[in-house]
Amino acid sequence: MFRTKMLIGLAGSLALAASFANAAGLIEKNISQEEMFIAYDTLQKQCMKPDFKNITMVIVDRAGLIAFQAAPDGSAPHNLELTFRKAYTGRTFRQPSIVWRDRTKEGSDTFGQRQLVNTVPLGGGYPIMVGNDVVGGVGVSGTPGGQMADNNCAKLVAESIAADMR
Amino acid sequence: MGNQEGNMSRLMLAASAATLLAIVPGSQAATMMQGNISSAQALTIVHVAIDACRDASISITVLDRDGNVRLQVRGNGANPHNLELSRRKAFTARTFRTTSAEWAKRTAPGNDLYGQRSLSDVIPLGGGVPIVVNGDVIGAVGISGANGGMPREEACSKAGIAAIQGQLS
Numbered sequence: 001m002f003r004t005k006m007l008i009g010l011a012g013s014l015a016l017a018a019s020f021a022n023a024a025g026l027i028e029k030n031i032s033q034e035e036m037f038i039a040y041d042t043l044q045k046q047c048m049k050p051d052f053k054n055i056t057m058v059i060v061d062r063a064g065l066i067a068f069q070a071a072p073d074g075s076a077p078h079n080l081e082l083t084f085r086k087a088y089t090g091r092t093f094r095q096p097s098i099v100w101r102d103r104t105k106e107g108s109d110t111f112g113q114r115q116l117v118n119t120v121p122l123g124g125g126y127p128i129m130v131g132n133d134v135v136g137g138v139g140v141s142g143t144p145g146g147q148m149a150d151n152n153c154a155k156l157v158a159e160s161i162a163a164d165m166r
Numbered sequence: 167m168g169n170q171e172g173n174m175s176r177l178m179l180a181a182s183a184a185t186l187l188a189i190v191p192g193s194q195a196a197t198m199m200q201g202n203i204s205s206a207q208a209l210t211i212v213h214v215a216i217d218a219c220r221d222a223s224i225s226i227t228v229l230d231r232d233g234n235v236r237l238q239v240r241g242n243g244a245n246p247h248n249l250e251l252s253r254r255k256a257f258t259a260r261t262f263r264t265t266s267a268e269w270a271k272r273t274a275p276g277n278d279l280y281g282q283r284s285l286s287d288v289i290p291l292g293g294g295v296p297i298v299v300n301g302d303v304i305g306a307v308g309i310s311g312a313n314g315g316m317p318r319e320e321a322c323s324k325a326g327i328a329a330i331q332g333q334l335s
Binding site for chain 2: 032033034036037040053061066067068069070071072073077080
């Protein structure tokens, strides 16, 4: 009886394996080192000014892992961590962190999302989107003009990477 | 015992008086000035080191004098540990003011300094090099993932530092 069950089970597994034999492998785009330098170049040219270079930037990849970090001269001890969290928030929620900030504000149904580790309800995080595919996130801190300025800078950087990935 | 305590308080008083004397003219004391690696120099180091090791895509970290990240770039196809490892190599070189390979040798098992390996963030592996100006350590570079392993990683870290050595004084 047991043996019969085993045989049936085995046959079932074989049939299942056969049906998976032709399953497609997963191929995903991810950010390259060269594209990180394109991003840093965009930050320098489009966000920094000759008299103001004190901007921190972090790039996370598709997995939300840090792929690039740059702390400017005279940066504060919290800058990199905060900027990473902006990038991570943009990546994981697939939307600008300033939008997520407003969507999860006190009293809203999604307020609880703010308890997630590594997120931060502050503007300056932006997803890197190639079509509908999110391939990473950019975080920016310290742009003169506050969170909306950080957001706009992060958008420019994210789009410069996405343009290279298309 | 009481006499010793008496001696002790006299000593303390004398020490306080000396401290006060030192502090009062200290209002004109020079502020401490420390060199540090700039973000522009860090970018040069990273570009030159990546170029020196270009037959593989390396992960690299430049730390400032405090051991904090100034610039960090992950290699293409890097393993999950590579970027963190490059940081720990740089941190080891920064804090012990020598290459991480030299420190690994110095702290080898059986050595009196073996206990230093229990510090967090250090790593007994080659590839980390301090950035030294007139004997002062102003930062460090660490590399992971080079073709040729630790000696090559150290060589590429040194190549990066050499590119800015002329700007340091």
